[in-house]
Amino acid sequence: MKSSKPGAKSREKLQMELKKLQKLKEFKPTMTFALLGDKEQDKKKNGCSEKKRPPPPYILWCKDQWNxxxxxxxxxxxKAVTNMLGAKWKxxxxxxxxxxxxxxxxxKEAYxxxxxxxxxxxxxxKLLEEEQKQKTAMEVLEQYMQFQQEAERDNKKKKNKKEKDPLKPKHPMSAFFLFTNERRAALLAENNGVLExxxxxxxEWKNMTEKQKSPYEKMAKKNKDKYMLEMEAYKQKKEDEATNLRKEEEEHMKLQKQEALQLLKKKEKTENLIKKTKENLQKKKQNKEDKKKSDPNKPKRPASSFILFSKEARKSLLEERPEIINSTLNAFISLKWKELKEEERQAWNDKASVAMEAYKKEMEAYNKSFAATMEQKTEEQIY
Known part of the structure; x- marks a missing residue:
């Protein structure tokens, strides 16, 4: 039955192609194939066959009829011949x-x-190449792992080996080795080998008497005593170095602690300063707010004699010198105030005192009224 849905045939074709591909992927060769050359491999990759595609029946007939x-x-x-052949083929x-x-x-079947x-x-x-790649990758990995293990072993050996101190006294030779050193040159001169x-x-040492051995033994003992003394000095030096190193480390630690304590103290000081400044700023802010909240009916404090003088002097100076800077203006005012005579200054003081007397009277009246209002408020709150 033909499928009624559109594109059903194309879907079936795709499924068939997928099945073919799956079969090819599962394919495992049982024989090894000869490696192709570069050109042949390129041909295979491009899908080109070594054998040419067979010509169709018309071309085969044309070959026979051409002559x-x-x-x-x-x-x-x-062109004319091909046209004739085409007409004849019909x-x-x-x-x-x-x-x-x-x-x-x-x-075509053969092709x-x-x-x-x-x-x-x-x-x-392709499958063989992939397998070979995997094998080579595994081999390389195994080699790398082996190399890493060997490197780790070598590093451990190097770590375990202690470095020899060149200043350490060398162990002295025994009496026998002193004797062999003395005899070696003569025996080697007689063409004897090292083993011989x-x-x-x-x-010779075995056959020697105690008397013959005694000079070598004395020399060996002397060398050993010297070695022991040198070793004691060497050990003492090492101990001193270790103690000095410990002391240096302790001093360094003390210095570090002191520096840390100083830093902590500085930190505390800075924190306290910051705290105080914050508190001061808060107080100033509060004072400003309190001033703003203060009673507008409260009498204002009068200006001092100098302030009264400076107001008048400022006006006259600005009229004379309109481009004058504020700082120079203040300097001129202070100079003029200093240059004033006692009588002139007294006049300004009198003005200030009159204003102050008036202020005091106003303040007394204000305080009385304020106390009365506060008393009234408290009574209202009570009752």
Whole structure:
């Protein structure tokens, strides 16, 4: 049955293609394929086959008929010959076309088999390449892990090895080694090897008497005593260095503690200063707010004698010098105030005292009225 929905055929084709692809992915080659050259690989990648596509029946027929047409029309060009062949092909019967069609069919089948084989081989090669890549990656990883382990072992060995102190006194030689050192040069001069020298010296040492050994033993003892003294001095030096280092560290720690304490003190001071400044600012702000909230009917304090003088002097100076700066103006006023005679200054003082007397009377009256209002308010609150 034909599907009624549009695009059903295309969907079926897609499903078929997907199934083919899945089969190709599951394909596992059982034989190794020869590696292709670069050009051949490019051909395979591009989907080009080594074998050429077979020509259709018309082309096969044209090949057979070409020579005959050319004999009949020797002067005809390529285009004219092709036109003649095309016209003639139209008149060819189905029976005459049949052998060419069969020939084309067989060639096409062979070609398709080759193409399918090449496709399978290319897919197999891809899978092989992927497997090889994975194998090489695993090998490289194993090698890297081994290298890392060896490096870690080497590092551990290096850490475990203690560095020799060049200032440390060398251990003295024993009496036997002193004897061998003395005999070595003579024995080597006799063309004896190192092993032979050691054998000869050991035999000679065994056969020596206590009297013969005594000078070497005395020398060895002397060297050992010297070594012991040097070692004691070396150990003492090391201990002193360690104690000095500890002291330096302790002093450094003390200094660090002192610096830390100083920093803390500074921090506390700065915090206190900040706190005080904040409090002062808050107080000033509060005072300003209190002043704003103060009673508008309260009498204002009168100006002093200097302020009264400065107001008048300011007007006259500004009329004389309109471009004068405020700071210079204040300086001129203060100078003029200083230059005033006692009589003139007294006049200003009298004005200020009169204003002050008036202010005091106003304040007395205000205080009385304020007290009365407050008393009234308290009574109202009580009752």
């Amino acid at each position: 005959e047409i050319k004999k009949e029309n020797p002067e005809a060009e390529f 008149n060819v019967t189905a029976e005459e076309k049949k052998p060419y069609e069969e020939k084309y069919k067989t060639k 398709l088999l080759i193409v399918a084989k090449e496709k399978r081989e290319s897919e197999a090669m 020298v050691s054998k000869i010296t050991s035999e």
